[in-house]
Amino acid sequence: MRLERIGVAIAAVAVVASACGGLGDDGSGPTGATGTTGIAHPTGADEVVLRVAYEGGFVPYEYILSSVPSWSLFGDGTLIVQGPQIEIYPGPALPNLVAIPISEDGVQAILGAARDAGLMDGDATYGNDCIADAATTVFTTSADGETSVVSAYALDVGEPPGTCGGKDDGDARAALAEFQAMLGDLQSWLPAGAVGAEEPYAPTEMRVYVQPYRGEAELPQGAIAWPLDVPLDGFGEPAAPTDTRCGVVTGSEFETLFAAAQGANQLTPWTSGGTEYGLIFRPLLPDEHTC
Secondary structure (H helix, E strand, O other): OHHHHHHHHHHOOOOOOOOOOOEOOOOOOEOOOOOOOOOOOOOOOOOEEEEEEEEOOOOOHHHHHHOOOOEEEEOOOEEEEEOOOOOOOOOEOOOOEEEEEEOHHHHHHHHHHHHHOOOOOOOEEEOOOOOOOOOEEEEEEEEOOEEEEEEEEOOOOOOOOOOOOOHHHHHHHHHHHHHHHHHOOHHHOOOOOOEOOOEEOOOOEEEEEEEEOOOOOOOOOOOEEOOOOOOHHHOOEEEOOOOEEEEEEEHHHHHHHHHHHOOOEOOOEEEEOOEEEEEEEEEOOOOOOOO
């Protein structure tokens, strides 16, 4: 049930990408930002303005390896979120990520709401002692020359948010929960025309986790031959857990592997050197480049 709850919340969240610019040399704010009447923010296509991600929780480790930040806004107004997920098992090997353009007026409205929710007041952490094994919702905001990280444990569990904390924490958690809900329904409150048409997100890099093949005897799957020159027993570097390796593919190798993964699912065995392996694919967002 917890995994389903997280999945529903993730499906409601999105990422924004930005093109060109960055923080000024004096650290006072981003170059190419909005002007004197708006909230200054990074403008690079690979610079995060606002991100919502889940951390931890009682979920399989494979889920953590494959999870993507649920809502990331980049400086050029590109929003990247998870699109509808097909309800079959085993699910597709690749997540369904979509990119949505947001106008600058829309970005300003989102940042204004983030400020009202307390996301520009510096780092903060809000707990909840009444619930165990839940995920932590992490909001990262870069605006006005500062980056703030606000974490709220079990934010989407229980009614009302913050029931187990003191009044101050409860009010802050309620504001965060309201803001998170707003992010899942941008059309209802952003300026008219601020939200563009969604398109499939086209990554250019991908993280690949290699593990011994486990599979499920009652659900045999057809194998796919590993298409790259480097064999899987030497691919990437050791990573946690101990039987896992991780590497990043780019360029032509990415194009080859991404095309092959389109026909795979989460239980597909990948063969290399006469051995079967289980692979976990994690497409990288514009600001991500490593394992």
